[in-house]
Amino acid sequence: MNSSADSPTRLDVEMVVNGEPVRRAIEARTLLIDFLRTELGLTGTHNGCSYGVCGACTVLVNGVAARSCIALAAQLDGATIETIESVSHTERGQEILETFSRCRGLQCGFCTPGVVMTLVELDRRIETPNRDEIEDSIDGHLCRCTGYAGIKEAVDQTLGRVGR
Amino acid sequence: MKFTRREDERLLTGRGRYVDDIDVPGQVHIRFVRSQVAHGRIRKIDVSDARALPGVYGVWTGPEIIDHVQPLGPSKADGGVFEDPLFAVLGPDAGFIRHAQRPILAVDIVRYVGEPIVAIAASDPYVAEDAVSLVDVSIDDLPPLSDPFAALADDAVRLYDWPDNVCLDLEVSTGDVDAVFSRAPHVTRRQLHSARVSCSPLEGRGVLAVPDVVGGGITVYSSTQIPHMVRDAIAEAIELPQRRLRVVAPDVGGGFGAKAIPYPEELFVPWVALTLGRPVKWIEDRYEHFVSAIGSRDQIHDIEIALDHDGTILGVRDHFVSDVGAFSPLGVVQPYNTAAHLAGCYRVPNLKIRMTSVVTNKPPLSPYRGAGRPEAVFAMERIIDIACREHGFEPAEMRCRNAITADEIPYSVGIPYRDGRPIVYDSGDFAACLEQALEIAEIVSDPVPDRGRPVGFGIACYVEGTGIGPFESAEIEMLEDGTAVVATGACSQGQSHETVFARIAADTLGLSEDRVMLAGGDTGASSFGWGTLASRSAVVAGSAIRQASENIVQQVAEELSRLWEVSPDDLVFADNEVAVIGTPAMSMSWSEVIGLFSPKRGRSDATRNGLSASAHFVPETVTFANGAHVVKVAVDTDTGQVEILDYVVVHDCGPLLDEEVVDGQIQGGVAQGIGAALFEDLAFDVDAQPLNPNFIDYIIPSGSEVPDVRIEHFETRSPRNPLGIKGVGEAGTIPVPAAVLNAIDHALRDRGVEVVRTPATPKMITTLLAKGRPS
Numbered sequence: 045m046n047s048s049a050d051s052p053t054r055l056d057v058e059m060v061v062n063g064e065p066v067r068r069a070i071e072a073r074t075l076l077i078d079f080l081r082t083e084l085g086l087t088g089t090h091n092g093c094s095y096g097v098c099g100a101c102t103v104l105v106n107g108v109a110a111r112s113c114i115a116l117a118a119q120l121d122g123a124t125i126e127t128i129e130s131v132s133h134t135e136r137g138q139e140i141l142e143t144f145s146r147c148r149g150l151q152c153g154f155c156t157p158g159v160v161m162t163l164v165e166l167d168r169r170i171e172t173p174n175r176d177e178i179e180d181s182i183d184g185h186l187c188r189c190t191g192y193a194g195i196k197e198a199v200d201q202t203l204g205r206v207g208r
Numbered sequence: 209m210k211f212t213r214r215e216d217e218r219l220l221t222g223r224g225r226y227v228d229d230i231d232v233p234g235q236v237h238i239r240f241v242r243s244q245v246a247h248g249r250i251r252k253i254d255v256s257d258a259r260a261l262p263g264v265y266g267v268w269t270g271p272e273i274i275d276h277v278q279p280l281g282p283s284k285a286d287g288g289v290f291e292d293p294l295f296a297v298l299g300p301d302a303g304f305i306r307h308a309q310r311p312i313l314a315v316d317i318v319r320y321v322g323e324p325i326v327a328i329a330a331s332d333p334y335v336a337e338d339a340v341s342l343v344d345v346s347i348d349d350l351p352p353l354s355d356p357f358a359a360l361a362d363d364a365v366r367l368y369d370w371p372d373n374v375c376l377d378l379e380v381s382t383g384d385v386d387a388v389f390s391r392a393p394h395v396t397r398r399q400l401h402s403a404r405v406s407c408s409p410l411e412g413r414g415v416l417a418v419p420d421v422v423g424g425g426i427t428v429y430s431s432t433q434i435p436h437m438v439r440d441a442i443a444e445a446i447e448l449p450q451r452r453l454r455v456v457a458p459d460v461g462g463g464f465g466a467k468a469i470p471y472p473e474e475l476f477v478p479w480v481a482l483t484l485g486r487p488v489k490w491i492e493d494r495y496e497h498f499v500s501a502i503g504s505r506d507q508i509h510d511i512e513i514a515l516d517h518d519g520t521i522l523g524v525r526d527h528f529v530s531d532v533g534a535f536s537p538l539g540v541v542q543p544y545n546t547a548a549h550l551a552g553c554y555r556v557p558n559l560k561i562r563m564t565s566v567v568t569n570k571p572p573l574s575p576y577r578g579a580g581r582p583e584a585v586f587a588m589e590r591i592i593d594i595a596c597r598e599h600g601f602e603p604a605e606m607r608c609r610n611a612i613t614a615d616e617i618p619y620s621v622g623i624p625y626r627d628g629r630p631i632v633y634d635s636g637d638f639a640a641c642l643e644q645a646l647e648i649a650e651i652v653s654d655p656v657p658d659r660g661r662p663v664g665f666g667i668a669c670y671v672e673g674t675g676i677g678p679f680e681s682a683e684i685e686m687l688e689d690g691t692a693v694v695a696t697g698a699c700s701q702g703q704s705h706e707t708v709f710a711r712i713a714a715d716t717l718g719l720s721e722d723r724v725m726l727a728g729g730d731t732g733a734s735s736f737g738w739g740t741l742a743s744r745s746a747v748v749a750g751s752a753i754r755q756a757s758e759n760i761v762q763q764v765a766e767e768l769s770r771l772w773e774v775s776p777d778d779l780v781f782a783d784n785e786v787a788v789i790g791t792p793a794m795s796m797s798w799s800e801v802i803g804l805f806s807p808k809r810g811r812s813d814a815t816r817n818g819l820s821a822s823a824h825f826v827p828e829t830v831t832f833a834n835g836a837h838v839v840k841v842a843v844d845t846d847t848g849q850v851e852i853l854d855y856v857v858v859h860d861c862g863p864l865l866d867e868e869v870v871d872g873q874i875q876g877g878v879a880q881g882i883g884a885a886l887f888e889d890l891a892f893d894v895d896a897q898p899l900n901p902n903f904i905d906y907i908i909p910s911g912s913e914v915p916d917v918r919i920e921h922f923e924t925r926s927p928r929n930p931l932g933i934k935g936v937g938e939a940g941t942i943p944v945p946a947a948v949l950n951a952i953d954h955a956l957r958d959r960g961v962e963v964v965r966t967p968a969t970p971k972m973i974t975t976l977l978a979k980g981r982p983s
């Protein structure tokens with residue numbers, strides 16, 4: 045964020061975001077979501093509530109799905125961040141995006157980046173998928189458009205191993 | 209990568225462009241100071257500390273801007289246009305409507321918690337928020353109105369300079385209701401309440417106004433369903449010629465009605481941009497959405513139904529009160545929609561409906577997906593079930609007996625629609641549609657318990673007037689590279705317009721879909737437009753696009769038939785070219801065809817100005833979609849928790865333009881209906897303070913609460929548009945609360961429970977079970 049003229053404390057942070065090292069001096073109060081969107085121009089990460097409930101702002105912090113609206117960027121000095129903009133960089137990521145589209149997992153697309161990041165994490169992490177764990181993860185995302193059927197289908201097809 | 213919808217590639221790779229994603233160098237950010245009391249007189253506003261804060265570019269109060277930004281009158285969106293014809297048809301004795309002016313920033317009086325009082329522009333949103341906390345507003349409390357019946361009392365404080373707090377009182381009827389009720393064998397009466405809910409699209413509202421670099425105009429990006437109406441409202445409010453104003457709805461993260469009226473913030477932000485000579489952005493936060501975007505539903509019905517000995521409906525009498533909060537921008541739309549859809553799928557020869565809208569100190573009320581129809585269906589389908597139980601009829605059988613069949617179509621209901629035209633159902637077989645749903649759901653009257661929990665079935669049917677006017681426009685321009693640009697006033701908030709509308713044009717022109725570009729929601733691309741609301745876009749914009757495409761085809765056919773000396777009927781438009789049937793040598797690619805119309809060709813008729821067409825589809829009146837929902841639930845009698853075991857929808861929206869898009873609209877609509885049925889209740893205390901303006905206490909359904917809906921289509925063509933289609937955007941939502949609550953009552957049939965208000969929360973159910981009698 046820009047500083048106001050009485051310039052509050054600025055802190056240096058370094059992160060690796062979508063594979064690129066970045067370094068910025070930021071206000072201590074800058075939230076991760078604003079750092080990504082405003083400082084780095086990565087606007088694919090969305091703000092649906094700003095208090096950790098809706099999941100639209102989900103990104104991966106050191107490989108783990110996290111809500112960027114309730115994290116301070118300055119606390120994540122040294123972290124590796126992945127956002128929706130990076131998903132198409134890998135073949136597996138592309139498959140996930142295509143599956144989401146094919147299953148009609150999105151309508152307006154506003155909740156979508158967050159859901160996709162959770163799915164990317166599950167896909168990497170889960171060896172033997174457990175129905176409850178998957179459901180809990182997806183329940184952490186609010187979608188007002190789709191009624192979730194397409195999202196669940198995309199999750200199941202991606203993880204490919206669970207009967208519904 | 210391969211994507212199903214055209215919008216998917218950018219939306220899935222983080223390259224969507226919602227308002228807040230657009231940044232313009234030099235932009236400043238607006239935050240509002242909003243009222244924390246529901247009703248009061250502003251004594252003093254001290255903004256000196258906020259003004260002095262570094263990074264603040266401007267601070268404004270209501271009195272300072274009242275001469276520059278006009279208050280919002282009644283919205284022209286639907287309300288203004290159809291109100292006059294409706295009142296003309298109903299006659300002077302039917303009732304009255306009153307409109308309040310809605311200030312941009314409060315002047316003297318505040319009328320709801322959340323009303324904007326002061327606006328601040330600052331270098332970034334954090335600084336703007338700092339400045340908000342430095343503003344000191346003193347307000348003397350006035351008695352708050354938190355209940356519509358209290359607001360109707362003779363000694364209630366008046367919210368406006370009116371003799372009472374009523375802003376709409378209207379009656380509509382057919383037949384002789386009172387006579388029928390005096391001699392009917394069976395009469396059942398209840399009070400039934402559809403709670404206030406919030407639209408809650410995942411993206412809130414937002415506006416970015418950018419002064420043009422040259423020309424003195426302004427471009428406004430707004431997260432809206434109605435860019436053309438927003439343009440007109442801004443032009444009027446700040447007295448800017450329409451020509452200097454372009455309004456664009458970029459990617460929009462859901463609307464559902466919350467973005468279907470112009471808002472004070474939307475008019476104010478462009479004025480600040482022109483005043484400061486800078487781009488200005490305002491992004492609504494979630495709290496603001498709950499307290500300052502519109503709420504909806506909030507109707508209490510006193511409804512009675514009269515039945516004959518065999519369960520035939522003799523008549524329905526209803527008086528309902530709508531709590532419209534401090535403002536009702538669309539006035540007659542929501543209540544009258546309720547009235548127009550109350551009889552629904554059934555023969556109701558005698559019908560009398562009185563609607564009373566009352567102002568209170570809650571946030572404004574306006575239609576949300578379904579727009580008065582879910583409230584109507586809730587009242588009608590609940591009273592049917594309650595009457596059936598009271599008088600010993602089987603709800604499924606009774607409905608089939610009363611539902612209108614194909615051979616009665618066209619069927620005249622006997623009252624006007626809200627466009628003033630008589631309601632005549634134009635297509636469908638409501639009884640057959642219902643029977644199909646009952647069969648798929650395998651409904652039984654005495655279902656076996658599920659793991660110890662009692663199980664019940666609930667039914668609800670609906671008709672829906674869709675594709676309302678007054679018009680929608682389409683403009684098509686053929687470019688010299690053989691592609692088509694289609695512009696329409698209807699814009700998308702997730703309804704897949706780019707995909708579906710492009711296909712309509714592509715099919716007619718014989719172009720491959722990738723050669724058709726859609727420009728929706730940009731007043732710079734099409735100067736006329738109405739917007740995406742009221743399940744209308746596929747019908748009216750789709751029809752306009754079809755007409756404009758046909759016009760292009762006709763122009764080309766005339767030209768080529770002359771050139772090639774063949775009959776226009778022998779031309780085929782396919783595979784990106786135009787050819788003569790059976791004569792492969794006679795064919796021309798689209799880019800060559802377009803060349804024929806180009807002024808560059810230097811042909812003798814130099815008036816040629818390229819190849820383009822525009823069309824305005826003006827529907828005579830609405831076309832009626834219909835459908836039936838059957839839901840199966842299990843109720844945990846210890847916790848009061850309701851689980852939906854099965855959900856069946858049979859829907860008739862005519863021929864399907866894209867089955868998966870239609871199914872997606874229904875599935876998503878049902879999810880919102882489940883929210884209203886079981887969880888969503890925008891609650892206020894006696895001081896009209898909001899009790900749950902956040903996603904923690906106001907619960908919208910998540911994945912595990914929504915089943916995969918089993919959807920079947922029943923297709924009858926509409927005679928009222930060239931595509932034969934009927935709208936579908938709202939349908940999924942409409943009957944859900946009625947069906948779910950009917951199912952809960954059925955599950956608890958042996959326990960004397962009757963749920964008369966949405967949402968049926970666990971607490972409500974356990975309380976009713978403890979009482980063991982009707983609430």
Ligand code: FES
Nearest residue numbers: 092096097099113
């Ligand atoms: S924006 Fe972070 S959870 Fe909603």
Ligand code: FES
Nearest residue numbers: 151152187188189
């Ligand atoms: S697709 Fe719109 S909120 Fe999920």
